[in-house]
Amino acid sequence: MGEIKLTDVKKSFGALAVLKDIDLHIKDGEFVVFVGPSGCGKSTLLRTIAGLEKVSGGEIQIDGKRVNEVTAADRGLAMVFQSYALYPHMSVRQNLAFGLENSNMPKAEITERINEAARMLEIEAYMDRRPGQLSGGQRQRVAIGRAIVRRPTAFLLDEPLSNLDAELRVSTRAELAALHGRLGSTMIYVTHDQVEAMTLAHRIVVMRAGQIEQVGTPLELYNEPANRFVAGFIGAPH
Numbered sequence: 001m002g003e004i005k006l007t008d009v010k011k012s013f014g015a016l017a018v019l020k021d022i023d024l025h026i027k028d029g030e031f032v033v034f035v036g037p038s039g040c041g042k043s044t045l046l047r048t049i050a051g052l053e054k055v056s057g058g059e060i061q062i063d064g065k066r067v068n069e070v071t072a073a074d075r076g077l078a079m080v081f082q083s084y085a086l087y088p089h090m091s092v093r094q095n096l097a098f099g100l101e102n103s104n105m106p107k108a109e110i111t112e113r114i115n116e117a118a119r120m121l122e123i124e125a126y127m128d129r130r131p132g133q134l135s136g137g138q139r140q141r142v143a144i145g146r147a148i149v150r151r152p153t154a155f156l157l158d159e160p161l162s163n164l165d166a167e168l169r170v171s172t173r174a175e176l177a178a179l180h181g182r183l184g185s186t187m188i189y190v191t192h193d194q195v196e197a198m199t200l201a202h203r204i205v206v207m208r209a210g211q212i213e214q215v216g217t218p219l220e221l222y223n224e225p226a227n228r229f230v231a232g233f234i235g236a237p238h
C-alpha cells in the first residue's frame with residue numbers, strides 16, 4: 001500500500017503545457033520531496049496525484065490502480081495544503097472530525113482517531129478552540145491532524161511549513177520526520193526550502209518547467225548534481 005507510479009504524465013491548461021512526460025516510481029513508505037522554482041508544476045503534480053486534476057496524457061497508478069478509476073476515499077490519500085483550509089466556525093475537534101463523520105465510521109473509532117492525532121501532534125490543549133484563536137504553527141498542526149485521522153497510505157503535502165516562522169519551521173519539520181517514522185506512510189512533499197528537502201527526503205526530485213531534472217538521494221544530488229541548475233537548488237558548490 002502507498003505505492004505511486006507516474007508514467008508519462010502530462011498536464012496542460014489550454015495551450016500551456018505544465019507537466020511534460022513525468023515518470024516516477026514512488027515506493028511504499030518512501031519520503032519523496034519535490035523542489036523546483038515557482039511555477040514549475042509542483043502543485044499541479046500533487047493535485048493530479050490526488051485526483052483533483054485530470055491528467056492530459058499518461059497515467060498515475062496508486063497501488064496498481066489507475067487514479068481516475070478509484071473513488072477519492074479508496075485512494076487512501078490525504079492532502080495538506082500551504083494555506084491550512086480549516087473551517088473557521090468549527091472547533092479544532094470538529095475540524096478533525098469533519099469528513100470522518102460523513103462516513104459510516106462508528107463514533108468510538110472517530111473519537112479514538114482524533115485523540116490519537118491530538119496526542120501525536122500535541123494539540124490536546126486547544127481542541128475546543130476555533131482556528132482564529134490559534135497561532136499559525138498550531139493551525140498547521142491541526143491541518144496535518146486532519147490528514148492523520150484519515151489514516152492515509154500516502155500524504156501529499158504542498159509547502160506545509162511555508163507560512164511558519166523560522167523557529168516553528170524547524171520544530172514542525174522534526175515532528176513531521178518523527179511522524180513519518182511512526183506511521184510509515186508514503187510522504188510526497190513539496191517545498192522550496194533546501195534544508196527541508198535535504199533533511200526530510202529519502203529521495204529528492206528536482207523539477208524544472210514541468211519536467212524532472214534529476215532524482216536522487218540528498219547525498220547523490222549534493223555530490224553529483226547533473227547540472228548547474230540542480231546544484232543551485234541543492235546548494236552544492238558547482
Ligand code: ADP
Pocket residue numbers: 013016018036037038039040041042043044045
Ligand atoms: P508550482 O507549484 O511549482 O509553483 P504550479 O503547479 O502551481 O507551480 O503551476 C504551474 C503552472 O501552471 C503555472 O504557470 C500556473 O500558472 C499554471 N496553472 C496552475 N493551475 C492552473 C489552472 N487551474 N489553470 C491554468 N493554469 C494553471
Ligand code: MG
Pocket residue numbers: 042043044158
Ligand atoms: Mg505550488
